[in-house]
Amino acid sequence: MSITVSNLTKLYGTQCAIDGISFSLKKGEIVGFLGPNGAGKSTTMKILTGYLKASDGSAKVSDYDVAREPMPARRTIGYLPEHNPLYLDMYVSEFLLFSGKLYGMKSAELRARVDEVIALCGLEVEKRKKISQLSKGYRQRVGLAQSFLHNPSVLILDEPTTGLDPNQIQEIRDVIRNAGKDKTVLFSTHIMQEVEALCDRVIIINKGKVVSDSSLDELRKTGDSLEDIFRSLTR
Numbered sequence: 001m002s003i004t005v006s007n008l009t010k011l012y013g014t015q016c017a018i019d020g021i022s023f024s025l026k027k028g029e030i031v032g033f034l035g036p037n038g039a040g041k042s043t044t045m046k047i048l049t050g051y052l053k054a055s056d057g058s059a060k061v062s063d064y065d066v067a068r069e070p071m072p073a074r075r076t077i078g079y080l081p082e083h084n085p086l087y088l089d090m091y092v093s094e095f096l097l098f099s100g101k102l103y104g105m106k107s108a109e110l111r112a113r114v115d116e117v118i119a120l121c122g123l124e125v126e127k128r129k130k131i132s133q134l135s136k137g138y139r140q141r142v143g144l145a146q147s148f149l150h151n152p153s154v155l156i157l158d159e160p161t162t163g164l165d166p167n168q169i170q171e172i173r174d175v176i177r178n179a180g181k182d183k184t185v186l187f188s189t190h191i192m193q194e195v196e197a198l199c200d201r202v203i204i205i206n207k208g209k210v211v212s213d214s215s216l217d218e219l220r221k222t223g224d225s226l227e228d229i230f231r232s233l234t235r
């Protein structure tokens with residue numbers, strides 16, 4: 001399994017943000033992670049990527065326990081956090097070179113890889129600009145390029161298209177589809193068409209619990225739209 005989450009629980013003080021959730025993703029699956037605001041999606045993703053410690057339960061990425069073997073786990077993960085923190089004063093290429101060094105990539109390999117991810121993420125035309133000069137959509141592409149840089153086998157993308165216009169959404173979707181061809185992808189979104197366009201499977205959480213884990217084909221067989229299914233499960 002590429003991702004295995006077992007009875008994962010996270011308490012913020014007395015508030016239970018995720019409550020004993022379990023799911024797994026096979027290699028190569030693209031899975032949509034849905035849930036209303038505050039359901040626990042970002043919290044789950046932050047635990048998977050090592051940014052938060054779970055209160056109970058376990059999470060494995062690429063068979064590495066994220067709490068006990070954080071470094072090898074992280075090397076296999078590309079993560080786009082919800083608010084995509086970037087160094088606004090850096091130029092696009094400069095930022096990607098800097099990020100690659102943090103991943104421990106060697107200079108010659110890194111230069112070639114930066115050119116590759118710039119092409120993959122459609123950043124050619126903007127690569128000589130400072131990040132502060134980029135539109136939101138292009139900043140999101142820089143975040144994606146950074147997450148793909150070390151060629152991770154697992155991508156964890158927290159609301160990658162939030163706040164983008166319909167053209168940018170389509171373009172970012174294409175980037176994820178292309179980059180995700182040989183990878184396992186878990187991404188959160190509030191856009192149902194996104195799930196229809198990209199996913200094999202959908203996991204829905206509500207109030208910190210998994211309320212549905214089905215393939216898109218199985219959900220289509222119910223005859224209800226994904227939106228209706230989502231609403232009935234998360235009311």
Ligand SMILES: Nc1ncnc2c1ncn2[C@@H]1O[C@H](COP(=O)(O)OP(=O)(O)OP(=O)(O)O)[C@@H](O)[C@H]1O
Pocket residue numbers: 012015016017035036037038039040041042043044082
């Ligand atoms: N650092 C924190 N301290 C206290 N409570 C937090 C913290 N981070 C998140 N929470 C709470 O945990 C719950 C789950 O939050 P989380 O951000 O994981 O939800 P989400 O599904 O990603 O929501 P959204 O769709 O709005 O991004 C929410 O009730 C939130 O207020």
